[in-house]
Amino acid sequence: MTGPLFAGICDADVEKMLRCFNASTRHYGAGVDIPWLESRRRIGVLQMGRAELIRLDGEGNRTMLERLEQGDVFGEMLRPSVALESLSLQCTAPCEVLFIDGTDIIKRCERACVHHSALVDNLLGLIADKAVRLSERVEVLSCRSIRAKLMVYFQLLQVKQGGARIVVPMSLTELADYICVERSAMMRELKHMEQDGSIERARREIVLK
Amino acid sequence: MTGPLFAGICDADVEKMLRCFNASTRHYGAGVDIPWLESRRRIGVLQMGRAELIRLDGEGNRTMLERLEQGDVFGEMLRPSVALESLSLQCTAPCEVLFIDGTDIIKRCERACVHHSALVDNLLGLIADKAVRLSERVEVLSCRSIRAKLMVYFQLLQVKQGGARIVVPMSLTELADYICVERSAMMRELKHMEQDGSIERARREIVLK
DNA sequence: GGAATACTGTTGCAAATACAACAAATATGG
């Protein structure tokens, strides 16, 4: 139970705080939907596992809006304000989720937890990270062509992985989803980029030129 | 000096806190670039005015990545981790910006400001809002066709403005930028949507069917 | 009030992309 939300807080204190914040831990199997809109105040932190925020539109098209990894935060408070029924949060791996009441965090803790502010600071960091990830995706999606999308995404990876040789951290099928283009069109563009020497590639391993 | 960051804090205390947090206020004229990457710890809050985060790529294409309004937060901490040189934060109206040191906020204030936690909570809210705005934009940009992008955007507006009759809060030229498509192509699609009865429209006023 | 500037609106055409359908390679699960 030492997720990123409780970094720097000892286990004994974490126990106390969980009671104080009216927290609860839930487990969900792969493929299950996490109920995430039960209350406006409820905030979820993905302590373990992986999940995807999925939009299903009228014609049955499935779009992955967001990919949640360990430490990610979600909840009504962080929901894009669109029609409820189309958005679901699906586990792609067994997940452990910690739910806490946002108002309990925001308001001054009456029992004056020593570590209240540490927790708020951690939460601030988690949400800031989320904002950064979203900004990065907007930066990718704002490109007009598939090639430009790929280049921006590869450059982001380059910074994170520290070198011209990068490994795409998901299947190419998922990558096409992430950058919101047709998979076959993306494959064709990757081929073009290889042909004109912009990149070298073997499966998910890519070297930028 | 009562921006959204200091909501619920009286002016006298705000004065004290500004000193405590080593804060400074700056003004920038329309068209000027706000220096926003000076230090990793520096956080800016747009107290008044409007600014845009602009990306200039190698071929000189100009893309608006983000539109900052009153209360928006920015800074190195919230920057998508890509090449520095291409991103600039341009004022589109005269701006007032409050800079504070993030570490001063995150760390326990030694002088024990009474309102420290109120400020952290406000900051949490501002960043959460930013995350929501970014999520909404991802939701729009993740659509494959211009028509789908417009429909999702209009639905968002419908929720916010509360009715089938909506008014686009920016010029159509800017809207095309926001959804990252060619303006003329967007105009053509709007015409098609009118023709098959999906919407009625007069300039920026739209009625959804 | 008039000139300059931005915004709205339109069209033909070229280019990029989605769609569909398939084959081969690789992982996965019993």
Add this chain to the structure above:
DNA sequence: CCATATTTGTTGTATTTGCAACAGTATTCC
């Protein structure tokens, strides 16, 4: 280890979109 599902890779064609160029209409600024 075998069958099955998933991922990777390819190609032809129809559709969508971007680009360029233009005209008319509001808005801004002096």
